[in-house]
Amino acid sequence: MVTTVSMEAINTFFKDRKLALFGATNTKSEFGNTAYKELKERGFTVYPVNYRLTTVGGKHCYTDLESLPEDKRISRVLITTLPSMTNQVVLDAASLGFEHIWIQLGSETPGAIKLLTDEGINVIYGQCVLMFAEPVTSYHLLRRYWWTILRKTPISMESNLR
Numbered sequence: 001m002v003t004t005v006s007m008e009a010i011n012t013f014f015k016d017r018k019l020a021l022f023g024a025t026n027t028k029s030e031f032g033n034t035a036y037k038e039l040k041e042r043g044f045t046v047y048p049v050n051y052r053l054t055t056v057g058g059k060h061c062y063t064d065l066e067s068l069p070e071d072k073r074i075s076r077v078l079i080t081t082l083p084s085m086t087n088q089v090v091l092d093a094a095s096l097g098f099e100h101i102w103i104q105l106g107s108e109t110p111g112a113i114k115l116l117t118d119e120g121i122n123v124i125y126g127q128c129v130l131m132f133a134e135p136v137t138s139y140h141l142l143r144r145y146w147w148t149i150l151r152k153t154p155i156s157m158e159s160n161l162r
Contacts, residue, residue, distance in 0.1 A: 005124050007154045010132050012122055013100045016076060017044045020068055020098075022089050023080030023107070024048030024056045031104060032080040035129060039078075042133055047074060065092050076100040078129055079107050086112045094119050102129050127153065 021039070023032040024046070036056060039046050048056035051063045068074050077098050079089050086103060090112040093101055100122040103112060108125040116123035130136070131144040131153070147153045 005127060005154050009122050009124055010127070010154060013076060013102055013124055014133065018047075018072065018074060019044065019076040019078055020047045020049050020062070020065060020074050021078045021080065022049040022065065022093075023078075023085075023104075024050050024053075024061060026053065026056055030080075031106075035078065035080055035104070038130055039133055042135060044133065047072070049077075065089070065096050065098070074098075076102070078102045078104060080104045081107055083107055083109045087115075090115055094121060100124075102127075104129055 019039075021032065021036055024036045025032040027033055032050070036046055036048055040057075047068055048059065048061040049063070049065060049068070050056065050061050053061045055061050062068050065077065075098060077089075077093050077100075079086055079093075079101065081089055083106075086107050086109050090101065090103070094115060098121070101116055101124070103123065103125040105126060105128045113123060113125055128140065128143070130140040131147065136144060144153060
């Protein structure tokens with residue numbers, strides 16, 4: 001899938017360091033677990049969402065986006081589900097008024113991207129959230145470097161336009 005995501009969209013997503021993570025899990029081999037842990041370590045407030053779990057990492061896990069606390073004004077969601085679930089999550093997020101949605105690399109579907117684009121929602125896809133959530137370290141910093149050289153990131157795409 002070709003990305004048309006801009007660095008402006010990514011920077012806008014990260015202006016608020018509070019987000020819901022749909023697909024958070026306790027299964028160490030799944031990206032939802034890695035993203036949950038790493039985003040928290042990087043200083044983000046992460047609200048785990050998974051309809052099958054009551055806790056993630058020892059913290060309360062919400063069963064759906066609608067059950068998130070209203071007083072926290074969460075406007076961003078990171079989706080790390082299987083693509084077969086993504087369209088429903090996107091429909092729910094759009095109907096609830098989420099303004100910024102990151103569909104993790106590997107979770108995206110053309111239908112989900114089209115829906116969000118048509119609704120005018122800031123959508124990021126085709127990129128790994130951990131390559132851009134500062135501070136980026138270790139493996140993800142190296143991966144971002146190589147993806148930039150290979151022109152697979154918005155960083156390299158925008159520098160070509162200058």
